[in-house]
Amino acid sequence: MQTFLQQLPALIGVIVGAFATYAxxxxxxxxxxxxxxxxxxxxxxxxxxxxxxxxIKKVSSVAVRLAAHRGxxxxxxxxxxxxxxxxxxAAEEERTxxxxxxxxxxxxxxxxxxxAWHESxxxxxxxxxxxxxxxxxxxxxATASKARRRFYEAAKADIGIAIGAAPESxxxxxxxxxxxxxxxxxx
Numbered sequence: 001m002q003t004f005l006q007q008l009p010a011l012i013g014v015i016v017g018a019f020a021t022y023a024x025x026x027x028x029x030x031x032x033x034x035x036x037x038x039x040x041x042x043x044x045x046x047x048x049x050x051x052x053x054x055x056i057k058k059v060s061s062v063a064v065r066l067a068a069h070r071g072x073x074x075x076x077x078x079x080x081x082x083x084x085x086x087x088x089x090a091a092e093e094e095r096t097x098x099x100x101x102x103x104x105x106x107x108x109x110x111x112x113x114x115x116a117w118h119e120s121x122x123x124x125x126x127x128x129x130x131x132x133x134x135x136x137x138x139x140x141x142a143t144a145s146k147a148r149r150r151f152y153e154a155a156k157a158d159i160g161i162a163i164g165a166a167p168e169s170x171x172x173x174x175x176x177x178x179x180x181x182x183x184x185x186x187x
Contacts, residue, residue, distance in 0.1 A: 041105070042159045048101040049155040052114060055095040060121050060144065062088045064174065066128035072137045073128075081129075088125060106158070113154040117147040145175035 066084040068075035079087065095118065102114050123140040126133040133140060152170035153163050 045105050045110075045155075046159050048098070048105045049110070049114075049159070052095070052098040052102045053151070053155075055091070055098040056118055056121055058091040059088065059095050059118075060124060060172075062091050063121065063124040063128040067124070067137060070128065070130065085129065088129070092125070107154075110151070110154040110158045113147070113151040117144070117151045120144040120147040141172070141175050145172035148172050 062079065062084060064073055064075060065077055065079035066081065066088065067073035069078035069080050069084065099114070099118070103111060106114065120140070120143045123133040123135060124144055127137055127140055135143070149168065149170040156163050
């Protein structure tokens, strides 16, 4: 028994050492796994945000071309309604499908910014299609531009990319071509 008591401190040291090694290895593996998951989710979010932005940009482009055909927007690439309405519907369907991925992967701030952007583009669609949107074309363009900016700011913040010193660079350059004036809403 005396021998056992003499070896007990060494045995306790081995047990404590084994436990400490296990705990350190476990903590390192968990941290590595969390970093790996963060990179994976950031990559998926980046793809979702980029695809969504592309889809909503497509809706905007078709709406602008339809508006040009109606004489509302100064664009030489006008699209007649018989071609534009089906193109707008297809672009909107694609946007809706991309939206689901943003809802699934996006943070609350980015989802709200994305929703505001597509709601502003709905107004462009309504005006371009000849429906009442409650605001005129220049105001709708300005609103969509600001909403686009907020989406890009939120998306970049979400995935850890610096916004930069000139956040207005994310606004739609079309907003500069269509100045907002005091006018009555167009229908």
